[in-house]
Amino acid sequence: MMDVLIETRGLTRNYGEICALKPLDLRVNNGEWLSIMGHSGSGKSTLLNLLGGLDRPSDGFIRVGGEDLRVLSEDGMARYRREFVGIIFQQHHLIPYLTAVENIMMAQYFHSVPDEAEARTALERVGLGHRLKNRPGELSGGEQQRVCIARAIINSPRLLLGDEPTGNLDHGSTRVVMELLSELRAEEQFTIIMVTHNHEVAAWGDRTIYLDDGVMVREELKGD
Amino acid sequence: MLISIIMGASVATAFLGLAGELSFRIAMEMRNYGANILVEPMAAEQGGFLSDADLPKIKTVFWRYNITGFAPYLFGVIDISAGTKREKSVVTGTWFARLLTSEGEDESIQGVKVIAPWWGLSGTWPEAVNEAIIGAALAKRLGVVSGEEVTTTKERRTQIFRVVGIVTTGGYEEEQLFAPLATVQSLLGAPGRISRVLVSALTVPMDDFGRRDPAGMSKEEYEKWYCTAYVTSVAKNVEEVMSGSRAKPIWQIASAEGSLLTKLNRLMILLALLALTAAATAVSTSLMASMTERSPEIALMKAIGADSLQIIIVLLGEILVISSVGGLIGYLCGEQLAGFVSRSVFDASLQPSLWLLPTAVVSAMTVAMAGSIMPLRKALAIEPVQGLKG
Amino acid sequence: MGALKLTVLILAWGGIIIVLGRGFSVNRLLLAVSNATGFAAGVAVGALLLSTLQGDASFAVAKAVLSALFLLHWLVSLAALYRSTGEGTTVERFQKMSNNPLSAACCSIAVGILAGTICSFRFIPQGGEVPLLTVVIVGFSGVCLTAFFFGVEQFVPKMPVPTAEVLMAIVVSFILFASSSIPRLDLFSPLVMKVMKLIHDIVHQFFESMLIPDHLFFRPEVWNYIGLLFGNRVGLWGGMLIWFTPVLLVAAAIRLERLPSVAHIRQGAERRTLLKAHIRERRTRLVAPLIAGVMLAAAVFQSRFPAVEYWDPKPLKVAATPSGSIFIPLTGEIDLKDGKIHKFLFKERGRDARFMVLQNSAGGYTVTLDACSICKPDGYGQTEGAVICYYCKTLIPLETVGKPGGCNPVPVPFMMEKNGIAIDGAALLNLWGITVQATNRVKGAAR
DSSP states (O other): OOOEEEEEEEEEEEETTEEEEEEEEEEEETTOEEEEEOOTTSSHHHHHHHHTTSSOOSEEEEEETTEETTSOOHHHHHHHHHHHEEEEOTTOOOOTTSOHHHHHHHHHHHHSOOOHHHHHHHHHHTTOTTOTTOOGGGSOHHHHHHHHHHHHHTTOOSEEEEESTTTTOOHHHHHHHHHHHHHHHHHHOOEEEEEESOHHHHTTSSEEEEEETTEEEEEEETTO | OHHHHHHHHHHHHHHHHHHHHHHHHHHHHHHHTOOOEEEEETTTTTTOOEEGGGGGGGGGSTTGGGEEEEEEEEEEEEEEEETTEEEEEEEEEEOSSEEEOOTTSOOEEESHHHHOTTOEEEEOOOOSTTEEEEEHHHHHHHTOOTTOEEEEEETTEEEEEEEEEEEEOSSGGGGEEEEEHHHHHHHHTOTTEESEEEEEEOOOOOOHHHHSOGGGOOHHHHHHHHTSOOHHHHHHHHHHHSTTEEEEEOHHHHHIIIIIHHHHHHHHHHHHHHHHHHHHHHHHHHHHHHHHHTHHHHHHHHHTTOOHHHHHHHHHHHHHHHHHHHHHHHHHHHHHHHHHHHHHHHSOOOOOOTTHHHHHHHHHHHHHHHHHHHHHHHHHHOOHHHHHHO | OHHHHHHHHHHHHHHHHHHHHHHOOSOHHHHHHHHHHHHHHHHHHHHHHHHHSOTTHHHHHHHHHHHHHHHHHHHHHHHHHHHHTSSSOSHHHHHHHHHOHHHHHHHHHHHHHHHHHHHHHHHSOSSSOOOHHHHHHHHHHHHHHHHHHHHHHTTSOOOSSOOHHHHHHHHHHHHHHHHHTSGGGOSHHHHHHHHHHHHHHHHHHHHHHHTOSSOTTSOHHHHHHHHHHHSHHHHHHHHHHHHHHHHHHHHHHHHHSOOOOOTTOOSHHHHHHHHHHHHHHHHHHTHHHHHHHHHHHHHHHHHHSOOOOOBOOOOEEEOOOTTSEEEEESSSSSOGGGSSOEEEEEEETTEEEEEEEEEOTTSOEEEEEEEESSSOSOOEEEETTEEEETTTOOEEEGGGBTBOSTTSEEEOOOEEETTEEEEEHHHHHHHHHHHHHHHHHHHHHHO
16 A cells, blocks of 8 residues: 555745745655654645645645645545544644534534434544533543544544644653554554654654755654 | 624613514504594684584594594583582593494494593593583592582583592693583583584504605605505594694604604614624624634644535534524523513513524524634635644 | 406416426427317316306316315425425436426416416306307417417527426416416415314314413403404415415525535536536526416415405396386396395386395395486496496495485385395486486586
8 A cells, every 4th residue: 555645746845034944855655654754834734734735835836645635625625634634733622512423423413413322432433532512621631632532533534643642641641642553553453643743753754854944854664 | 703793692682572572562652642623613713612513423534444442522711610619711622432333334433532541530420411420630629539510600601510430631621621512611601612613533653755745746746645544644534524624643642653763763773783793793792702712622623524514514514503592691681671670661561582592593593603704714825834833 | 448357367377388488398389289178178178067066066176176186285295395304305306307208288278278278267157058159269369379388488498407496386386376367266365264273273273172261361452462363364374374385395405405515526616517507506496486486476465465356247127017117126137136236227118217125234124216316427337345337447345235315325125025136117217317317417417
């Protein structure tokens, strides 16, 4: 399964005068786990947003899973996001007044129809079977992040994006989350692209690229 | 937001509820003024009189079906005495409730009882020729009560009346003695004469066409004018059958009855609309703020794949639920408000009108929807990346 | 006004054709031909009915057929609701039928006959000989319309999985819509009356059986509610309930129909996607009952607010006998005993007068000028319970026709004879002259 899932050529994103992402050529294979490292403002989040269909490139070519993201309409982008991509946020971004299950069901609702049983199963799978009816405020950071993961994978995405998923977590929680992701990936066979500051976290990936000032400066394969 | 919807809906409900009630109340109050056409002799100053033989003709005129009632009056100053007290006073000869038969027409009852239903009468209406009712003020001065007799004198003609009722009107009528027309005619030595007729007619509101001078109209226009129940055309109608008469619309009332009501209704509806518009603006403003506040949430929805339609459905659904609740509460508040106003202004309780409930809820929803157009556009314009950062 | 009614019929017919064309999946030509044949036959049937049956009988027959159709519609939708709760879908069964050319053709012919009959009732005057030319024209234009609408039909989106009851609901609603444009074929008003009467009878029986005409224990509010039962609103709402229930049942049947199982798909997202597709498909099928409901509502509207048409016969020319009197027989060329106004025109030596004869509800006759004493002599038309002065649009109750005054038509003195009415011609002309003069005098007075 070494077919190409993501291909970008000369991918650029400018915010006014500021060039957040300089022309970037990147290929990611199906099922690969790619870590992106770089300090703040290096353009890694910009890249992630472009791949996740949250933002549009200023210039260049970007193709994910055979879909040319530049030509998609707004609603086409929305469809791409709900059917193809799952995103894990650093801030979790759970809806505060909905319970864990309801937060997951919301993702199901936007995708197709809500299914509570399936949402429960998904939460049990991330080890939160006992906290189904709790609101995000009543959960710890690690638990919140696991809800966020459950939500991200509920619609069986082919691409899972993580924007510093462990940025706010302590060492123990980080480990739990990373192990969970690894397990899920083994089951579901999705591609992971993860932005991180943490070398330890990046090491979970098959390959790590380093961005600096919008330019890819280094690429490391696992075991290098 | 809920508050503004409640406010808007309740004020609108109150106004609309009052509008219906008001026009009814005011129509009633207006009716209390009774007649809207005054028929007088053309040369009243020179002592002209109308003839009571012409009276039945009033029910044969073109607009006879619009004439709800009329009463003839003959006034005269007489000496009146009861027991030891003596006074100079006015006697009015009139019809109380007289069965009138005009040729070719159904019988009808005409007289004061018909055109002045607001008269408060303790006792009965006079039936026999020598029965009379007396104004409350006059009765007090003379110390007369129902069942007693009063003696009236005019130029040596004397007539004794048995008082069968005391009348309270709140007006000059309380200073008079009311007796059957024929009896007063003979007392005053004026057989067959009457001094004025008051006619109560249902009329259509005066408009520009109705105000025009009939003399300057073309034939077609004149026909149209004659064919419309303007108070002027009804008056002209009456004038034609009462020989030597001049019929004047009693303008204040005639125009008040017609146009004031429409104006008032229009004002009420306008106010209701204004209240709703204000509510819509308030809703819009508060929703705008709420959209800003909730922009991370909306951005998240977008990030996990909601398209514009889904966002609209979610937000509008929320708004509609809130607004229908607001409409319901607003309806209840508005009912109370209208009831309160009705009680304090008209001293009458208000019938709760159920048709206002759907009106209130629907208008609350409409207002909320109208107010949510701009906020929704704002919500749709939220960029997921920007929204999630903030 | 006539054109408007024409639109209704054309719309209904077009709707029926499009629905049939979209519903049946057999050869288009076969459908078109059977539809057109049915329509033409229907026109012929209507003409035959109208010419052979006396009085209202032909309308009664057509109404009976329509009622039977409505009843059938009720039964079919009840059955549909019953079936929908069971296993399997009704779709497969219908697919067989809709692919069967014979059943499709039969259905189209039957529907065509109905529609054609309704159209013919609109165009062919009742009684007397049938204007053959009209029949041919109506039939032919029906066939042309059929062809036209089959052309249009191709551009209409395919009906999502039609079933027999849905098809029936739509066709019936279109037919009722068409029939409601003809007041005497309208089903809804009689339905309302029936419901009202039924409820009254039931309530009445209830009190009879209690043998207490005025129950003292009832509080005034209770009486208010009982009074509600006697209001004429009850008939309307009850009628509406009966009218719309079949369509609601069909809609409920669709809504209750089980969705195809998606349990065999293990992956959650895929399963839900399929489920959503099924739900969406079921929802689109609800469009059909919705259309049917809208058409039924339109029928109700037409029935409640019929386009007002005035009965205004063409004045018949009459002549006076040598003695100067005009004699109008009660029966014969014109039947005066039908409670409608009949207009006549009398001309003599360059002067003319229009007058009308009317039998009032008491059975007596009145003769009046076709003019009132004030308005321009534009004449009168008859509506329900009243005549209207065309000039000033005043409604004059029928029972007051013959009384002078206001905008009432000016009464004409006449002699009631054994089998007719005699009017003095000269007096009539003079009266007309005075009336018209009087109108002129008003003009003079105004100047």
